[in-house]
Amino acid sequence: MTMTDPIQCYLYEQLAQDLTQSIQEGVYAIGQRLPSLRNISETYAVSLATVIQSYSLLEQAGYIEARPKSGYYVLPWKKFQPNEPPLTQPVIKPTNVSVAQLAMSLIHEARQQHLVKLGAAVPEADILPLASLSRTLAGVSRRHWRSLANYENENGNENLRKQIARLMAESGYRCKSEEVIITNGCLESLNLALRSVAKPSDTIAIESPTYFGILQVIETLGMRALEIPTHPNYGIDPDILQKTVKKQKISACVLIPSFSNPLGACMPDKNKQRVVSLLEQAAIPLIEDDIYGGLSYETPRPKSAKSYDKSGNVIYCSSFSKTVSPGLRIGWILPGRFTEQVRYKKFLGNISTSVHPQIALAEFLERGLYRKNTRRAARIYHRRMEQLKHWISEYFPADTLITQPRGGFLLWLELPKNTNALTLYRNAIDKRIAITPGILFSAQGQYQHHIRLSCGAVEGELARKSLKILGALV
Amino acid sequence: MTMTDPIQCYLYEQLAQDLTQSIQEGVYAIGQRLPSLRNISETYAVSLATVIQSYSLLEQAGYIEARPKSGYYVLPWKKFQPNEPPLTQPVIKPTNVSVAQLAMSLIHEARQQHLVKLGAAVPEADILPLASLSRTLAGVSRRHWRSLANYENENGNENLRKQIARLMAESGYRCKSEEVIITNGCLESLNLALRSVAKPSDTIAIESPTYFGILQVIETLGMRALEIPTHPNYGIDPDILQKTVKKQKISACVLIPSFSNPLGACMPDKNKQRVVSLLEQAAIPLIEDDIYGGLSYETPRPKSAKSYDKSGNVIYCSSFSKTVSPGLRIGWILPGRFTEQVRYKKFLGNISTSVHPQIALAEFLERGLYRKNTRRAARIYHRRMEQLKHWISEYFPADTLITQPRGGFLLWLELPKNTNALTLYRNAIDKRIAITPGILFSAQGQYQHHIRLSCGAVEGELARKSLKILGALV
Structure with missing residues (x-):
């Protein structure tokens, strides 16, 4: 069984999602021991290997930990706060657009090979068929x-x-x-x-x-x-x-x-x-x-x-x-x-x-x-998106507001009002992390303390570490 | 040896061109017998097969004919008249353009598979690499x-x-x-x-x-x-x-x-x-x-x-x-x-x-x-262009004026003033021949008795016959 076998991949991702939901809904409370691998394997009629991979995903996402010779336990995970940003408030009048120069320089900068691409709306090569x-x-x-x-x-x-x-x-x-x-x-x-x-x-x-x-x-x-x-x-x-x-x-x-x-x-x-x-x-x-x-x-x-x-x-x-x-x-x-x-x-x-x-x-x-590849990609993005939101709730200030996408790989953050997203962008580039500042998305210069993030190209430990650094910069 | 071998192809085309020039310059006069195949083969240091192919090209172009058991003789070919059209006379003032509809309908019509494409500026598949x-x-x-x-x-x-x-x-x-x-x-x-x-x-x-x-x-x-x-x-x-x-x-x-x-x-x-x-x-x-x-x-x-x-x-x-x-x-x-x-x-x-x-x-x-293929293509177009001009002088009215391209595969004809090129276009389509009427090439509705021809897609006997039909229509 490999990561790229679509059916197996579907199974363990699906299982991980189900378990995550059970944890979020309190079916498995913080501190509680999760059912044994064999138990889950029988309940869901999947192989042991699939259960192990699912648990591994939950570990990566910080929901559970393995205790030697005892089993898997639910960690005191920070409850995800669906802090939804409010309706946007642009000035409703026709505006000449001039984001050109800033956009082009950011696009070129963010293309550099050595950067962790946390802002670009481009999917990773391995997800594409x-x-x-x-x-x-x-x-x-x-x-x-x-x-x-x-x-x-x-x-x-x-x-x-x-x-x-x-x-x-x-x-x-x-x-x-x-x-x-x-x-x-x-x-x-x-x-x-x-x-x-x-x-x-x-x-x-x-x-x-x-x-x-x-x-x-x-x-x-x-x-x-x-x-x-x-x-x-x-x-x-x-x-x-x-x-x-x-x-x-x-x-x-x-x-x-x-x-x-x-x-x-x-x-x-x-x-x-x-x-x-x-x-x-x-x-x-x-x-x-x-x-x-x-x-x-x-x-x-x-x-x-x-x-x-x-x-x-x-x-x-x-x-x-x-x-x-x-x-x-x-x-x-x-x-x-x-x-x-x-x-x-x-x-x-x-x-x-x-x-x-x-x-x-x-x-x-x-x-x-x-169809087959797009469904598989959507499942991967779903899982990554949940991880991304989890880590943001972990590492970013409590008053950070984030959107709740039900598709795609893009996420919008409203950072605390005193944050200058353009400054954050430049500081992040110094740490080799590329994000997309919100100011690009308005003809009026709105969204100065907003950023766009993407889980299209980064995942796992690299995403976690980068978000931790980004959170510290904010 | 096949038609697509570039070196051999070059040789017999080159030879045919040299011989054509000799005929046009009177080195071989009308009615005269051409040197024997073997003689030419030795003089130019090429194979007999190459000479045969060159002579065949000259036959197609109407310069020579084979007489049984005697050899090849120069035909009374019609001397090519370089009747050059005059400087064009558009009205020199800014014009709103509206050739759209006519152009699109002609483009679609001329795309039909069954037509002999004598007007389109598209090269033939066999010439492209x-x-x-x-x-x-x-x-x-x-x-x-x-x-x-x-x-x-x-x-x-x-x-x-x-x-x-x-x-x-x-x-x-x-x-x-x-x-x-x-x-x-x-x-x-x-x-x-x-x-x-x-x-x-x-x-x-x-x-x-x-x-x-x-x-x-x-x-x-x-x-x-x-x-x-x-x-x-x-x-x-x-x-x-x-x-x-x-x-x-x-x-x-x-x-x-x-x-x-x-x-x-x-x-x-x-x-x-x-x-x-x-x-x-x-x-x-x-x-x-x-x-x-x-x-x-x-x-x-x-x-x-x-x-x-x-x-x-x-x-x-x-x-x-x-x-x-x-x-x-x-x-x-x-x-x-x-x-x-x-x-x-x-x-x-x-x-x-x-x-x-x-x-x-x-x-x-x-x-x-x-580079190799473009040079070869240019030689082929050169030969075809000479044939095209020859057949036009053969089949079109004597007061037809034609341009003298030194490259590409397009040719421009000014037909007698009473010709309506759009009517000619439609009559030619009925005979399964597509040409391009001159009116498309002006924003002012100029060039109503002009047509564009192309040797990009048609050659040899098919081109000759089609030009004969076209000439009769004019």
């Missing part, structure tokens, strides 16, 4: 060499579009492959969407905080950002959005409804439905970034906003960068009623997307490898 | 699987940038790899260049006629095109350009100085130098599209405009789509003094270009395969 993807790519290169002689259709490879249409059904949206256009990643999808629905100097409503890439794209297109107050766990506030669209002229709204970057927030279904409906009535296109939607800790995954779209007013954007490979550069877009505009702009942007990565991904999806 | 490229790609996929875990640097793969810097030296421009940014093809390079130097409603000076892709990009960016009179063989007129930049506010100038699309024109060195200098003095950035520059019939290839750039005012754009593979989607840009703007816009457009195609191309260039 790179080995099987490369084999597929190599096979495609050998078999499909003649396809290199032509530009791929600007809509993208037909088989890949079919596979993506099937994938869309998992988010509750049933469609034909004709609705899908392949892009060079989600950021290209967002560019195409924004350029198809808005002009320079137009106002774009966004979550606050939101992914700095969205802010930067709005900036390079000469548009203005309007930040809407956002709940750290439930996403944009529909009431405030409704009032705002009545008062202000807004050309589009860009949201990450499922497991947002940086909050990890997920809008409840009824909020998604309401936002889709109110924007449709106001004739304001909704651009949905669903790049993390597939990494839900629960199955089925939450519905996409697109699944509530009846008029083609929702432009859906996503990519395989967080689930299969960032370097492959394949994303997609369902432009709804803006399909002609998006298709034309895609064609004139770079004609089409590279042909072999598309054929290979289509095969990869067809063989069920995408 | 697809087999060796695919082998390289397959090897890269196997060996570099971990590189899929990260976004490639937004500048592009370092090895590929080094190889491109070496390639740039062949166009007379010596640079370091730091000047190069990798893109998803030349059209993306042009987009980045235009967006970095101009804003919506700004005026862009262009050659007239010019590649419709350039017109469409100008259109999607909301800019306006200013068409400058252009010599069909020597490119844009420097005198008129100089006068124009003094009178009008121009934000940038986009040129294809070497083997332009659609004319096949090549600006003489002194014109390139003068245009670079006059635009530099007027502080108007020159965007150079050099996608056909490497396909020169003569060596060394003509210098790029960039080679005369002393201040970084020239933004150089190119790609491997015409020489290695269109489906691979790899191009590059040297943004000169606009490097920061271009790099930022590339990053925010799609973060970076797909990683494996870049690594594979770098290996491909490093092993000298690019």
Whole structure:
């Protein structure tokens, strides 16, 4: 049995989660001895080796300890405090964006090899299905060499579009492959969407905080950002959005409804439905970034906003960068009623997307490898996220507020008010730890004592030690 | 010996060219018997098989015929008339572009499998080095699987940038790899260049006629095109350009100085130098599209405009789509003094270009395969171009004017004034032949009795027959 055997991996992670929950709920009280390995093995009908691995995870997470010749005991673990940050309070007026220089210098700095990447929204190589993807790519290169002689259709490879249409059904949206256009990643999808629905100097409503890439794209297109107050766990506030669209002229709204970057927030279904409906009535296109939607800790995954779209007013954007490979550069877009505009702009942007990565991904999806690996990755992130929150509650000041993501690998922290996150960032870099300061996620310079953390690339003892150092710096 | 053996291929093509020249120059007069196969074999020190293949080419081209038991005789070939079209006469005022719909419908129509593609600017699969490229790609996929875990640097793969810097030296421009940014093809390079130097409603000076892709990009960016009179063989007129930049506010100038699309024109060195200098003095950035520059019939290839750039005012754009593979989607840009703007816009457009195609191309260039294959391709296009011109002089009305390209595979025809090229296009489609009507190459609706032809995808008997049909339609 190895760590990479997906079924076994599922078993011991699942068991560890169950046991953690039992401890958190007091089924096994602090100081109490846990059932014997054999007992658990029989109760859960799993092998002894699986139980040992599960207990080892609990030990790593600081929930239990082994006492020689006696068994495993529940430690006085610091009860996790779900200290949820409040609704954000941006100024609701259009703002010119200028996070460019800071963002680029931080991005380049954080790329350095020697850093512990606790802030980057990039998954670890070992979680991605790179080995099987490369084999597929190599096979495609050998078999499909003649396809290199032509530009791929600007809509993208037909088989890949079919596979993506099937994938869309998992988010509750049933469609034909004709609705899908392949892009060079989600950021290209967002560019195409924004350029198809808005002009320079137009106002774009966004979550606050939101992914700095969205802010930067709005900036390079000469548009203005309007930040809407956002709940750290439930996403944009529909009431405030409704009032705002009545008062202000807004050309589009860009949201990450499922497991947002940086909050990890997920809008409840009824909020998604309401936002889709109110924007449709106001004739304001909704651009949905669903790049993390597939990494839900629960199955089925939450519905996409697109699944509530009846008029083609929702432009859906996503990519395989967080689930299969960032370097492959394949994303997609369902432009709804803006399909002609998006298709034309895609064609004139770079004609089409590279042909072999598309054929290979289509095969990869067809063989069920995408689903299998994404579920496995979500389980790993779930476990890591629980550890991450535990260590934060252990090492950070008591008044630290943290979000409660139910998918993805990103977490948002509101640190004590006197903390300067940019200073913290620089001090952490000196200790070889990279985090992402909150100021990047607002066009208004909000979130100066906030940081984004990620469990995508770091785990275990390295994560624990780094968080301990970070906590001390705060 | 097979057609694909490059050395043998070179030999018989070279020999056929030498013999054609001898016939055109009257060394072998009309009606005269050519030297025996054995005689030529000894004179040129090549195999008999090579001589037979060369003679076969001359037969196909209509220069000679075989008479049973007697030998090969020079036919009464129609002397090629270099009827050069005059300087173009566009109206020199900024124009909103709207070729979109026509262009897209023609592009889709011309893609149909069953058509003889006499208009498309796409090279034939057999001329491209697809087999060796695919082998390289397959090897890269196997060996570099971990590189899929990260976004490639937004500048592009370092090895590929080094190889491109070496390639740039062949166009007379010596640079370091730091000047190069990798893109998803030349059209993306042009987009980045235009967006970095101009804003919506700004005026862009262009050659007239010019590649419709350039017109469409100008259109999607909301800019306006200013068409400058252009010599069909020597490119844009420097005198008129100089006068124009003094009178009008121009934000940038986009040129294809070497083997332009659609004319096949090549600006003489002194014109390139003068245009670079006059635009530099007027502080108007020159965007150079050099996608056909490497396909020169003569060596060394003509210098790029960039080679005369002393201040970084020239933004150089190119790609491997015409020489290695269109489906691979790899191009590059040297943004000169606009490097920061271009790099930022590339990053925010799609973060970076797909990683494996870049690594594979770098290996491909490093092993000298690019140079070898591009030279071979240029020889093939040269021979085909001569045949194409010969058949046009044979089958088209006597007052047809044609350009004299010295590189690439595109040719421009001015048909008799009463010809409607769009009607001709539709009639040709009925006969399963696709050509490109001239009206696409102007923002003003110029060139209504002009067409672009290509010898990139069709040759031999099929080309001859199709041109005969086309000539009859005219």
